[in-house]
Amino acid sequence: MNKECSINGCTANVLARGWCSKHYQRWWAYGDPEFLPPSTRPVMDRLWEKVSKRGHGGCWIWLGAVNNKGYGVIRLEDGRTALVHRVTYVDAHGEIPDGLELDHLCRVINCVRPSHLDPVTHKINSLRSRSIMAANARKTHCKHDHEFTSENTRINARTGHRACLACIRGRTRAAAEG
Numbered sequence: 659m660n661k662e663c664s665i666n667g668c669t670a671n672v673l674a675r676g677w678c679s680k681h682y683q684r685w686w687a688y689g690d691p692e693f694l695p696p697s698t699r700p701v702m703d704r705l706w707e708k709v710s711k712r713g714h715g716g717c718w719i720w721l722g723a724v725n726n727k728g729y730g731v732i733r734l735e736d737g738r739t740a741l742v743h744r745v746t747y748v749d750a751h752g753e754i755p756d757g758l759e760l761d762h763l764c765r766v767i768n769c770v771r772p773s774h775l776d777p778v779t780h781k782i783n784s785l786r787s788r789s790i791m792a793a794n795a796r797k798t799h800c801k802h803d804h805e806f807t808s809e810n811t812r813i814n815a816r817t818g819h820r821a822c823l824a825c826i827r828g829r830t831r832a833a834a835e836g
Contacts, residue, residue: 665691694737701734702749705742708732709770717769718746730768746770747777759783800825 660671663678670678681691708722720730720742730742747760750772754760758777762769765788778786785792799805800822812821 694733701732701745705732705745705770711771713766713769715764715766716771717764717766717774718771719766720768720770724768728767730770743767743770743775747772747775761786794820802828 661676662668663670663672663681664676665678665681668678668681670680673679673682675682675685675691677685677691684693685691687693705722708720710719710721713719722742723731725731725741731739732742732745734740734745743760743762744754747754754777757779759780760775761778761783762774763776764771764774766774785795797806802822802825804810804822804824806820806822810823812823812826813819814821
């Protein structure tokens with residue numbers, strides 16, 4: 659069984675000294691497995707070098723590094739990593755209000771154009787997405803065209819799924835009639 663790196667939050671397999679390859683190499687080069695070399699150039703200078711303002715729909719496309727979800731990332735002056743769209747939004751509009759996250763109105767996750775970003779709650783961001791869950795949540799009628807109203811809808815407390823009561827009554831009636 660492989661052991662995980664001993665650095666807090668790292669789940670990579672151990673290479674040597676209890677560290678993964680990345681942390682071992684940092685120790686070898688800098689004497690500290692958690693060392694992040696600071697950048698000598700301002701973050702905004704480095705950021706705009708990796709942006710194409712010729713994206714479809716007026717998007718400003720990030721051409722640099724991305725995380726495992728496809729969002730652009732950049733190293734800040736203090737060594738921390740930040741999401742690029744958040745950096746450009748804060749630079750243009752100021753801090754993102756507490757409890758809000760940025761929604762890409764253009765639906766392009768590597769777009770960094772501040773006017774394409776809208777601070778919203780997580781729920782609104784999720785409901786605006788292209789996911790199946792969001793598409794189903796936006797539906798106003800069941801597949802038999804009965805409207806989802808408070809009187810005609812049952813919500814499963816465990817799963818949150820909606821069920822049309824008119825359809826349930828129709829199936830019950832059909833089953834009773836044989």
